[in-house]
Amino acid sequence: xxxxxxxxxxxxxxxxxxxxxxxxxxxxxxxxxxxxxxxxxxxxxxxxxxxxxxxxxxxxxxxxxxxxxxxxxxxxxxxx
Amino acid sequence: xxxxxxxxxxxxxxxxxxxxxxxxxxxxxxxxxxxxxxxxxxxxxxxxxxxxxxxxxxxxxxxxxxxxxxxxxxxxxxxxxxxxxxxxxxxxxxxxxxxxxxxxxxxxxxxxxxxxxxxxxxxxxxxxxxxxxxxxxxxxxxxxxxxxxxxxxxxxxxxxxxxxxxxxxxxxxxxxxxxxxxxxxxxxxxxxxxxxxxxxxxxxxxxxxxxxxxxxxxxxxxxxxxxxxxxxxxxxxxxxxxxxxxxxxxxxxxxxxxxxxxxxxxxxxxxxxxxxxxxxxxxxxxxxxxxxxxxxxxxxxxxxxxxxxxxxxxxxxxxxxxxxxxxxxxxxxxxxxxxxxxxxxxxxxxxxxxxxxxxxxxxxxxxxxxxxxxxxxxxxxxxxxxxxxxxxxxxxxxxxxxxxxxxxxxxxxxxxxxxxxxxxxxxxxxxxxxxxxxxxxxxxxxxxxxxxxxxxxxxxxxxxxxxxxxxxxxxxxxxxxxxxxxxxxxxxxxxxxxxxxxxxxxxxxxxxxxxxxxxxxxxxxxxxxxxxxxxxxxxxxxxxxxxxxxxxxxxxxxxxxxxxxxxxxxxxxxxxxxxxxxxxxxxxxxxxxxxxxxxxxxxxxxxxxxxxxxxxxxxxxxxxxxxxxxxxxxxxxxxxxxxxxxxxxxxxxx
Numbered sequence: 186x187x188x189x190x191x192x193x194x195x196x197x198x199x200x201x202x203x204x205x206x207x208x209x210x211x212x213x214x215x216x217x218x219x220x221x222x223x224x225x226x227x228x229x230x231x232x233x234x235x236x237x238x239x240x241x242x243x244x245x246x247x248x249x250x251x252x253x254x255x256x257x258x259x260x261x262x263x264x265x
Numbered sequence: 266x267x268x269x270x271x272x273x274x275x276x277x278x279x280x281x282x283x284x285x286x287x288x289x290x291x292x293x294x295x296x297x298x299x300x301x302x303x304x305x306x307x308x309x310x311x312x313x314x315x316x317x318x319x320x321x322x323x324x325x326x327x328x329x330x331x332x333x334x335x336x337x338x339x340x341x342x343x344x345x346x347x348x349x350x351x352x353x354x355x356x357x358x359x360x361x362x363x364x365x366x367x368x369x370x371x372x373x374x375x376x377x378x379x380x381x382x383x384x385x386x387x388x389x390x391x392x393x394x395x396x397x398x399x400x401x402x403x404x405x406x407x408x409x410x411x412x413x414x415x416x417x418x419x420x421x422x423x424x425x426x427x428x429x430x431x432x433x434x435x436x437x438x439x440x441x442x443x444x445x446x447x448x449x450x451x452x453x454x455x456x457x458x459x460x461x462x463x464x465x466x467x468x469x470x471x472x473x474x475x476x477x478x479x480x481x482x483x484x485x486x487x488x489x490x491x492x493x494x495x496x497x498x499x500x501x502x503x504x505x506x507x508x509x510x511x512x513x514x515x516x517x518x519x520x521x522x523x524x525x526x527x528x529x530x531x532x533x534x535x536x537x538x539x540x541x542x543x544x545x546x547x548x549x550x551x552x553x554x555x556x557x558x559x560x561x562x563x564x565x566x567x568x569x570x571x572x573x574x575x576x577x578x579x580x581x582x583x584x585x586x587x588x589x590x591x592x593x594x595x596x597x598x599x600x601x602x603x604x605x606x607x608x609x610x611x612x613x614x615x616x617x618x619x620x621x622x623x624x625x626x627x628x629x630x631x632x633x634x635x636x637x638x639x640x641x642x643x644x645x646x647x648x649x650x651x652x653x654x655x656x657x658x659x660x661x662x663x664x665x666x667x668x669x670x671x672x673x674x675x676x677x678x679x680x681x682x683x684x685x686x687x688x689x690x691x692x693x694x695x696x697x698x699x700x701x702x703x704x705x706x707x708x709x710x711x712x713x714x715x716x717x718x719x720x721x722x723x724x725x726x727x728x729x730x731x732x733x734x735x736x737x738x739x740x741x742x743x744x745x746x747x748x749x750x751x752x753x754x755x756x757x758x759x760x761x762x763x764x765x766x767x768x769x770x771x772x773x774x775x776x777x778x779x780x781x782x783x784x785x786x787x788x789x790x791x792x793x794x795x796x797x798x799x800x801x802x803x804x805x806x807x808x809x810x811x812x813x814x815x816x817x818x819x820x821x822x823x824x825x826x827x828x829x830x831x832x833x834x835x836x837x838x839x840x841x842x843x844x845x846x847x848x849x850x851x852x853x854x855x856x857x858x859x860x861x862x863x864x865x866x867x868x869x870x871x872x873x874x875x876x877x878x879x880x881x882x883x884x885x886x887x888x889x890x891x892x893x894x895x896x897x898x899x900x901x902x903x904x905x906x907x908x909x910x911x912x913x914x915x916x917x918x919x
Contacts, residue, residue, distance in 0.1 A: 193267040193269070194267075194302070196267070196269055197267055197268045197269065197302055197306055198302055198305060198306070200306070200309050202269075203269070217309075220503065221333075221335050221336050221503065222305070224336070224499055224502065224503055224505070225301050225302065225305060225336070225509075227498075228301060228509045229300075229301065229302045232300070238498070239498070240497070240498040240501050240502060243498055243502060244502060
């Protein structure tokens, strides 16, 4: 569920179909995932999940798996 | 929110060759709230369109500055599209504004910009003024100011000598945490004073060159607050000293300049009246009952009028588009003591019961302006949607939210900005284009019927019961305009009528795509074995003109027919206020007899309902309407504070 939502945000931002975003998706595999879109990704995820990232969080979410893990880390404990 | 379905729809419309519809659909991603993701998506999708063919005006904007500027590009584009501009953008190298300005053979000038934005921060232009301030002697401060001014002038002069482009220069925001702390504002050479001086020098400098404008970056930062403006994470990671919100606000300000330069700013504010310029509905509450005065909420509406008046004084044309009785309305505009706006402030008005989209087309003709000069503001989502769908060039805004916040909201709209430069020149050239567009528009305004159909209207007819007595009495007492006989009934009167044999009190409730209007119609019939007398038939003026009155009457007539009656008789008793209902009975097929009453024979066919309204009723009904539905409960007539009905109850059978 979380992964689907992250995929949807990425799909909108990078202009690729959600199915094309696999676990290893990264700036190397997705053309529009450049350094500036990376920032927009972080901001969009903050809005989508109502969370707050640190600078290190943003710098560290370098592929799909890490993105998901970072979102997970910042979600309140009670939420799924 | 995901855009994948919207993108698919846009793709689909493009594939079918309807670029205009695809474009309008794409732009809906920018509403109701503007987000970075939406702008990025829209800017990317725009590559699939021929923007010139869609009528967008091309404009070439270069962004130079001392920090990362690329993120602004999709925002400027998307905001530009909303104003029917098609910005093409060039971004200068990181902190390379000076070399870009000086390099006559460089990419900046090859781009041939129409506008060059120069976004330089004091942090980069004059670092000692920001970071080493306490160590500076007054002489050193002056020297630093001189140096900064000279560098700015150097760049501006270089650009001016190489390009006719307009130049828009950011001014400087004083540090939010001055080194001298609370002493700073009290000190002759505090940072507050120094930055004031820097901005003053910039203002003088700009005035010495042709077409150099200042963008008040300091005010923008103050508008949303430094804590909201600066995102330390983005600064750390990308040398981007603007939060997402600041980026959007700054891009918006840039587009305000682009609009003004293009003469594309809006010029007319066309306003609804009820619940916009005053609280309440004039036709129902009367001139003494509308909320407008020194006490809340009337005072909030006065403040809103003040904001409208400010626009008028700045040169924005004002117009009225309102469904009301013209004579009564003008009386209020002339003589209500709390009105700030008077008839003389309005360039034109259409106060009638016609379609508002047609009214706007007519106003545009009268004022000799194109529809893309218009802003239309109304509190009704139905009217806003009608104008939005019929006239995409008009900027429609729904007046919503609490009255106390509306004056501020209107002031912040930012779509009327003008420069005094060449406004007349542009108007001359545009006259011919206006004529052609007007002709094109007349044929494109979609029919009212299509629009009504899209509203998904549902009318529920039921009988008066104990829970609806109060609303019913209120309707008979306050409805003046669409009221055939203007008979007033108290609660007690209606309770008695409800229990009188041969008498029926019908109530009509309307729901549509935008919500539940509640009980908006009432009819009283008295029957003997052969004839039904229509004692009362009224409809709230809020919902007149959409076929609701016809549907309500059709229900009553068809029921009488089913029950074996031979004739239905109605009256029209004219008053000063109910001219609106004068032709209703004759339009519905009634004929006037010698006694002055209106008769309709029930031995013919059943009366047809307007196709676009579904009627629900407690009685089974073999009319041409879709299959009868079970009775829909009527919400409590006194809604709870959160706007929903306090509870839904089954309406008892009479």
